[in-house]
Amino acid sequence: MTDPPHGAAEGITAAPAEWPAVEQLFGVRGEPSRCWCRFFALPGNGFPATPPADRKAQLKGKFDGGGPAPGVLAHRGGSAVGWCAVEPRQCYPRILRSQVFKAAGPAVADDNGGESVWSVSCFVVAPGHRRSGVAAALLAAAVDHARANGATVVEGYPVDPAQRPKAGPADLYQGTLGLFLGAGFEVVSDAVPGRAVVRLRVR
Numbered sequence: 001m002t003d004p005p006h007g008a009a010e011g012i013t014a015a016p017a018e019w020p021a022v023e024q025l026f027g028v029r030g031e032p033s034r035c036w037c038r039f040f041a042l043p044g045n046g047f048p049a050t051p052p053a054d055r056k057a058q059l060k061g062k063f064d065g066g067g068p069a070p071g072v073l074a075h076r077g078g079s080a081v082g083w084c085a086v087e088p089r090q091c092y093p094r095i096l097r098s099q100v101f102k103a104a105g106p107a108v109a110d111d112n113g114g115e116s117v118w119s120v121s122c123f124v125v126a127p128g129h130r131r132s133g134v135a136a137a138l139l140a141a142a143v144d145h146a147r148a149n150g151a152t153v154v155e156g157y158p159v160d161p162a163q164r165p166k167a168g169p170a171d172l173y174q175g176t177l178g179l180f181l182g183a184g185f186e187v188v189s190d191a192v193p194g195r196a197v198v199r200l201r202v203r
Contacts, residue, residue: 017063084138100189108155122174153199
């Protein structure tokens with residue numbers, strides 16, 4: 001199923017990602033070119049033990065595997081300007097072991113009786129395009145992508161800048177609380193100061 005684009009009113013379109021544009025956006029410099037969105041997918045020492053080239057190959061393998069894209073991309077003016085990773089929660093073992101997730105308690109950890117939970121794990125927005133609607137378009141597209149592929153609940157793990165006023169771009173890659181609340185998500189846990197677990201039921 002093809003998901004509709006989002007954000008056209010702001011000159012932004014967002015839809016399920018395609019590998020060549022992801023590779024272009026992540027580029028050759030900066031944290032995305034080192035991480036390749038594998039931090040939450042590789043638990044324990046798996047992440048530091050995996051060279052960036054292998055992380056890149058793992059992400060590309062997600063696109064080559066025939067399943068749903070592991071995220072969505074935003075485009076503006078013909079160029080990729082943002083990425084949001086979204087997959088079934090079990091694809092992110094580091095999230096399942098995180099302090100924020102564990103502090104949320106069994107109601108979240110146990111999937112509320114077998115829910116199909118998809119996690120929004122990170123955002124990448126190109127310099128020069130931040131605070132311009134890209135993240136909101138990405139989140140809307142991520143929700144639709146998860147819903148189209150069987151999710152019943154979409155979950156996020158944002159930072160609350162009101163409680164962490166010194167948080168910079170390097171701290172906000174999981175999104176801000178206001179971004180998720182603006183998209184209709186509800187807080188299900190704020191047990192860790194400055195962090196939250198949020199959920200949106202999509203079916």
